[in-house]
Amino acid sequence: MSVRTLRIGLCGLGTVGQGVWKHLTADRPELEARLGVKLELARGAVRNPKKRRSVRIPASKLTTDALAIARDPSIDIVCELVGGTDLAREITLEALRRGKVVVSANKALICAHGAEIFATAREHGGRFLFEASVAGGIPIIKALREGLVANRFPLIYGILNGTCNYILTQMEERDAPYTQVLGDAKRLGYAEADESLDVEGWDAAHKASVLAYLAHGVWVRPEQMIVEGIARITPADFKNANALGFGIKLLAVIWRDFETNELSVRVHPTLLPESHVVAKVNGVFNAISVQGDVVGTTLYIGRGAGQDATASAVISDIVDAVALLRRQKGEMIDGDFIETTARRQAPPRIAPPEHIEGRYYLRLTVEDKPGVLSAIAAVTARQHVSIASVIQSPAERAGAASLVLTTHRSNERALRNTIARLRRLRPVLEEPVLLRIAEFPE
């Protein structure tokens, strides 16, 4: 019996692409023996073929035309590792239209064009695999789609951005301000030159969107989420949080109420009880807590990015691609590949802010004079936001005080209104800082 050769094209040989090339080259004999096929790293696309790379790639295999790889009829598996949402989209759609399997690590692409990508895959019998797009080497996509297939997911939350977690961990450990830690993180390669996608929460939002689709079958755009970053957190916030028994993590939260059929997806810095396992997940590590209605809570922790961890995930998708491709084309059945584990019920609506409940931490920088607290308390009372605790301390700014309020259970609408009104109070000197207090079960 002749052994089939499957040809792989890598569009993009940057951080991730080179990792895939390196590890796949090392693993190839092993994987071939195990899978019963030959695997050929057939072609690679880059912007600059002259660039020095950490892996040896024959010049004859390199092209600057990534779309040529997507269209090449001899290529079975296309890895889209160029990043961005324009060329990446074209590569993906061109390959799927030809019934190929596309493997991608690109959460921004999936968040922006996931609906179109999956529709194209369905129409043309292509397959789109994306384990590496969320939480690097942690096989969370496979866990949700296959391992936990018997479950519905009322709550998924976690640390999805390693850069932010690194910065927050360093701020807390070194008692250092955000800008200083960010600068160090850039020098050490833990943050990109343009950090905004990470620190403003957009990268985590893209990943939350991917998980929300997988779990609930709807595409939630970042504009429909609450997305808040970490740039306004100060060392004082860590001290206040610690005094209250909490740590601070940037969490993505995907919450579904199956009674009302409402869904909320949000990304925000969150006070987590210090004893919570997720509060112990430090540095560049990611963590995802999944509440399943049958299995209960399972938690997954690991490196969320980096060349090797991401390559590990891409290679696992390539192995799954081999299993899909070994069957005859006509035989690929819908159920071969579960696009979303959402039940075939009415898709959820986005929950309005007044239905998103929780407790809050609010830090205000105010004039240090009598009567200020009572003016603030009058505002919160009018919004039915009930105060649980107050910590007052000198602010960095001369003549100012820092007021930290925690609230009893309230909701996003009430807090939004509260902040809008607090902003207009004369003694409130700076934009209020609002953090959420987690009320998740362990």
Added chain:
Amino acid sequence: MSVRTLRIGLCGLGTVGQGVWKHLTADRPELEARLGVKLELARGAVRNPKKRRSVRIPASKLTTDALAIARDPSIDIVCELVGGTDLAREITLEALRRGKVVVSANKALICAHGAEIFATAREHGGRFLFEASVAGGIPIIKALREGLVANRFPLIYGILNGTCNYILTQMEERDAPYTQVLGDAKRLGYAEADESLDVEGWDAAHKASVLAYLAHGVWVRPEQMIVEGIARITPADFKNANALGFGIKLLAVIWRDFETNELSVRVHPTLLPESHVVAKVNGVFNAISVQGDVVGTTLYIGRGAGQDATASAVISDIVDAVALLRRQKGEMIDGDFIETTARRQAPPRIAPPEHIEGRYYLRLTVEDKPGVLSAIAAVTARQHVSIASVIQSPAERAGAASLVLTTHRSNERALRNTIARLRRLRPVLEEPVLLRIAEFPE
């Protein structure tokens, strides 16, 4: 196109079997729509058909002849949920010989007869799936076999027995002795009437054997492992451990040295640094830390047992079984199903005790009189075991003292010899208690 019906037989309708029946009945329409097949819960085998069960099962579907289900040509998927290793083995082999897919939660069976089971599956084109056998609802088998397929595994360790973890957690929290906590655990249903399989470490050893096969391709029998239980741990051990900055967990450890090609599998109570995430995993929860050579460390936490969590895992295997069965028989290729992720290199040898290194905690109950410590120190020095710290305190027993030694790095052989000699010292009044100190990376 006519939709194929796949018929499922459940051998055993106890805790797990009834959970599978319940959730599969609830999920069936959903799974059928998603998978493109009909699923029929066709038959169930029990010892006593008159027993009241929590699910309604038509009498016509029940039999007391579990082997008849395994042999029934109309049954495609056989779930072996009877437990034990005799009937369970027969059911499994009979079904595999007929090319069926067998789904099992039975780690004792796999540990005892795994080699025969997988050989039978290979010979006859059957498939054996066992996600539920380790760590309940955590999809750890799928993670190792598929999600982390690009990795080799120098170290896998974790909390694999929920009963022991519950007992240890309660002992620490309530400062209560082992026998009292065990009694309470039995009353609350967290421990079996015969607790020995759990508390002596055998259940965790069975699970470690399953993971070791998956990762390294060799069957390690419990007799080839170091297996120590939790029965001799006292509240004083928790106090001593805490004073040294540790918690105590029953860990299974699967360690492979790829240089020397040696493997060690062991189960023993272990001092873990309090700050270690696994040290925070309390109650009936399981945790598995997997070190992959490409991905780094990933960690998985969740409920390790119980009707629902285990059913979640069995159902995910049934869904995988559907994917395997939908292909024509002749088409099932070896690579469809990866039995072990071990590389095709020489299988590892079992590491001799002198190659298993680490630090140790040794508690001795000794006569409270001068010269005892120096006699003990002479013994350890002769075995080249170097003492790192000593805590002396009054023992419960009158006229006795408790001596807690921690060692610098040593090995199992040296400690075994040390203990054999200490036992013979007249002032040593009781069997020494030896705990390992974890030296794992986070």
